[in-house]
Amino acid sequence: MKAVALSRESAPALRDVHLPPPLPPQGRDLLIRVEAVSVNPVDGKQRAATDPATLEVPRVLGWDASGVVEAIGEEASLFASGDEVYYAGDVTRPGCNAQYHWVDERLVARKPTTLDFAEAAALPLTTLTAWELLFQRMPLQLDDRRHAGQRLLVIGGAGGVGSMAIQLARHAGFEVIATASRESSSNWCRQMGAQHVVDHSQPLRPQLQALGVDTVQVALNLADTDHYWDELGQLLAPQGHVGLIVEPRGALRIGDPYKAKCIGIHWEFMFARSRFATADCIEQHRILSRAASMLDAGQLRGTLSETLGTINAANLEIAHQRLASGRTLGKLALAGWDD
Numbered sequence: 485m486k487a488v489a490l491s492r493e494s495a496p497a498l499r500d501v502h503l504p505p506p507l508p509p510q511g512r513d514l515l516i517r518v519e520a521v522s523v524n525p526v527d528g529k530q531r532a533a534t535d536p537a538t539l540e541v542p543r544v545l546g547w548d549a550s551g552v553v554e555a556i557g558e559e560a561s562l563f564a565s566g567d568e569v570y571y572a573g574d575v576t577r578p579g580c581n582a583q584y585h586w587v588d589e590r591l592v593a594r595k596p597t598t599l600d601f602a603e604a605a606a607l608p609l610t611t612l613t614a615w616e617l618l619f620q621r622m623p624l625q626l627d628d629r630r631h632a633g634q635r636l637l638v639i640g641g642a643g644g645v646g647s648m649a650i651q652l653a654r655h656a657g658f659e660v661i662a663t664a665s666r667e668s669s670s671n672w673c674r675q676m677g678a679q680h681v682v683d684h685s686q687p688l689r690p691q692l693q694a695l696g697v698d699t700v701q702v703a704l705n706l707a708d709t710d711h712y713w714d715e716l717g718q719l720l721a722p723q724g725h726v727g728l729i730v731e732p733r734g735a736l737r738i739g740d741p742y743k744a745k746c747i748g749i750h751w752e753f754m755f756a757r758s759r760f761a762t763a764d765c766i767e768q769h770r771i772l773s774r775a776a777s778m779l780d781a782g783q784l785r786g787t788l789s790e791t792l793g794t795i796n797a798a799n800l801e802i803a804h805q806r807l808a809s810g811r812t813l814g815k816l817a818l819a820g821w822d823d
């Protein structure tokens with residue numbers, strides 16, 4: 485089967501490779517025929533952490549896919565051959581930049597029927613991250629606009645995670661303020677539903693005060709944990725919550741004002757469930773299933789901004805470079821395989 489991988493010979497470049505045909509899936513695994521993939525910063529981080537000299541076999545990256553179930557393991561019960569699915573998968577296993585891929589069915593859901601494969605592949609990793617952070621790590625509720633009258637700040641609103649966080653927070657009833665540093669990213673945040681956009685290249689507090697906002701109940705820092713730490717400590721309301729997804733470069737001072745205000749500090753790591761094989765990893769199947777229903781009902785919209793051609797090493801290299809610029813809008817995907 486075709487795949488794109490890092491190999492000892494090609495390092496550090498990505499390379500088009502032929503891998504042995506896939507073996508039948510075991511246990512709760514599905515064998516997926518991959519139709520589209522999207523890229524995430526985790527690809528670059530895994531790539532940087534891989535020493536090609538140590539690779540016995542090529543290393544396939546990629547943790548966002550859509551495709552068709554080809555075969556199911558003997559213990560799998562949620563899917564049948566032919567189902568169209570989408571998923572992020574497990575970073576401790578080979579990635580999805582391959583024509584065929586094994587994934588545990590508990591991490592997979594049927595893809596939204598109204599989206600094509602590229603649009604669907606753009607969603608799983610970032611949707612799981614935003615959803616788990618908001619509604620499973622933080623004590624927030626998705627339904628019934630429970631948070632009407634409360635404000636939520638999304639730092640890095642136009643990124644992959646931010647694009648879905650804005651939409652989910654709006655669905656929950658929050659007044660959403662996003663940050664973006666450019667006109668195009670500011671417009672993108674508004675398309676995703678942000679009511680206000682402020683510029684993260686400038687101090688945030690004066691810009692919020694100009695909007696008549698002194699405090700926010702919730703802040704999601706989706707970009708730079710250290711850089712915004714002190715400012716968010718000032719901006720958050722007493723008994724508010726801050727959500728973090730990016731590893732800090734240094735130590736964070738979690739005392740005052742965080743302690744004085746009793747601010748909840750919440751970490752999200754989308755791969756924690758699969759990495760530690762937690763008993764509740766089927767939650768990712770449930771989240772992606774619910775998100776697919778919401779997408780099909782028009783309650784959420786897709787976040788794909790561009791499809792960069794078929795899945796091959798040259799196109800994935802372009803996608804990785806574009807993402808590494810830190811200036812993409814929404815998500816980049818690749819779809820189909822060259823003949």
Ligand SMILES: NC(=O)c1ccc[n+]([C@@H]2O[C@H](COP(=O)([O-])OP(=O)(O)OC[C@H]3O[C@@H](n4cnc5c(N)ncnc54)[C@H](OP(=O)(O)O)[C@@H]3O)[C@@H](O)[C@H]2O)c1
Nearest residue numbers: 525613640642643644645664665666669707729752753754
């Ligand atoms: N813990 C987890 O489970 C998890 C999951 C997914 C992602 N992540 C991490 O979360 C981060 C965001 O991921 P992503 O997929 O959303 O990234 P992304 O799509 O690459 O984010 C791009 C956006 O980031 C904004 N941005 C760049 N530098 C910024 C800064 N200093 N302050 C605020 N915004 C900034 C840009 O906005 P402008 O162009 O307007 O400047 C751009 O629109 C990455 O570090 C990623 O590794 C963690």
